Amino acid sequence: MKPLPLSFPLPRWLASLLVLVALALVTGCATRPGGDPRDPFEPLNRQVNKFNDAADRVVLKPVATGYVNVVPPIVRTGVNNFFSNIGDVWTFINSVLQLKPQQSGETLMRLAVNTTIGLGGILDVASELGIEKYKEDFGLTLGRYGVPAGPYVVLPLLGPSTVRDTLAFSVEASGDPIRGINDNGTRNTLYVLRAVDLRATYLTAGDVLDQIALDKYTFTRDAYLARRRSLIEAGKGGDDDTGGEDFSKPAATPASAAASQPAAR
Numbered sequence: 001m002k003p004l005p006l007s008f009p010l011p012r013w014l015a016s017l018l019v020l021v022a023l024a025l026v027t028g029c030a031t032r033p034g035g036d037p038r039d040p041f042e043p044l045n046r047q048v049n050k051f052n053d054a055a056d057r058v059v060l061k062p063v064a065t066g067y068v069n070v071v072p073p074i075v076r077t078g079v080n081n082f083f084s085n086i087g088d089v090w091t092f093i094n095s096v097l098q099l100k101p102q103q104s105g106e107t108l109m110r111l112a113v114n115t116t117i118g119l120g121g122i123l124d125v126a127s128e129l130g131i132e133k134y135k136e137d138f139g140l141t142l143g144r145y146g147v148p149a150g151p152y153v154v155l156p157l158l159g160p161s162t163v164r165d166t167l168a169f170s171v172e173a174s175g176d177p178i179r180g181i182n183d184n185g186t187r188n189t190l191y192v193l194r195a196v197d198l199r200a201t202y203l204t205a206g207d208v209l210d211q212i213a214l215d216k217y218t219f220t221r222d223a224y225l226a227r228r229r230s231l232i233e234a235g236k237g238g239d240d241d242t243g244g245e246d247f248s249k250p251a252a253t254p255a256s257a258a259a260s261q262p263a264a265r
Contacts, residue, residue: 038152039221045154049217052159056199061206064199076200078122083194085114085121086177087135094136098144098235106132138168143232152221160224 110126150163
């Protein structure tokens with residue numbers, strides 16, 4: 001199962017609950033003997049991961065497969081572009097917070113071009129014009145300012161995260177532009193469509209993971225943590241994502257290196 005990204009929206013009460021659960025885990029649990037020190041809650045995380053896999057197998061993957069089989073590619077591309085344009089809002093905000101003037105300017109230009117000429121983002125005119133696309137989130141912003149990642153956690157339905165990224169996610173979820181839509185039917189439809197579009201994007205990647213990973217949980221955890229660490233290191237000139245914490249880094253493998261790369265759109 002390809003987990004949903006941290007930008008996936010949740011109701012405010014559920015986002016707050018996830019934060020409280022993460023904080024409770026941090027204060028109430030300890031690393032099990034012989035376990036990965038980055039993952040002190042592994043037994044619980046594995047149970048949540050099993051639930052996520054079951055939900056994906058029964059609901060998400062079949063719906064996404066049907067979506068790909070029924071909806072014409074040109075329409076799916078437009079849907080993907082639309083949600084990608086919405087995601088650029090938080091990329092712009094985080095680029096500003098990270099004091100990246102060129103990246104902020106280019107992202108703002110992308111938003112302006114695609115929202116107007118691109119009919120609300122359905123057409124990716126900005127890419128055709130050669131305007132660079134970036135991807136930032138509040139978890140990366142916190143990490144680049146030295147906030148430690150904290151323990152690894154698996155969130156229900158949302159998948160891999162850390163305590164820091166969970167806290168950051170609750171901020172972004174509360175500021176999701178779709179949340180500002182007053183009509184409940186339209187808002188909920190967009191939430192569902194975004195989830196289906198995202199899962200459809202990763203159908204092939206999920207099948208490959210099923211074939212190559214002996215332990216999907218460990219594979220996904222190591223790939224997620226390695227990817228997040230590399231993004232933060234790149235953004236702040238090589239500083240360690242752990243923010244000084246004594247978390248041991250797993251040995252790199254060809255498989256984990258491949259999994260840590262962003263999925264092609």
